[in-house]
Amino acid sequence: MTGAELKQLRNDLSDALERKLSAADMAKLCGLPGTSGADTIRRWEVSGPTPEATRILRVLAMASERYPILDKFDIFDRHDVREEDRPAKRAAFRAQMRDEARRRLG
Numbered sequence: 001m002t003g004a005e006l007k008q009l010r011n012d013l014s015d016a017l018e019r020k021l022s023a024a025d026m027a028k029l030c031g032l033p034g035t036s037g038a039d040t041i042r043r044w045e046v047s048g049p050t051p052e053a054t055r056i057l058r059v060l061a062m063a064s065e066r067y068p069i070l071d072k073f074d075i076f077d078r079h080d081v082r083e084e085d086r087p088a089k090r091a092a093f094r095a096q097m098r099d100e101a102r103r104r105l106g
Helices: 003-017 023-030 034-047 051-061 083-105
Strands: none
Touching: 003 023, 003 034, 003 051, 003 083, 023 034, 023 051, 023 083
16 A cells, blocks of 8 residues: 555545544554554655555455455355345445444544
8 A cells, every 4th residue: 555545545434434534533543552643644644554554454444435345354245145135235344344433533
């Protein structure tokens, strides 16, 4: 993930959560310490996040419709899930991801 992609992710998550996310908010979502976390996010928005942070950010990105549900989490395309039920199940999953992000933000 590049710095520009992280900036875009912050904007996309802001849209999904219906509130403008600050660098400090993104730091909370990533589990970074409060005092230096916002500075770390700002630095990553220029240079790109660490590989460990990228993994966390990709999971958080699933709260937005603009990002795919990762294969590890995609239980909706299995043979035992009816095709007509899949869109609703995906929407419920994304809503659950948004609720988790809001819970982390407090």
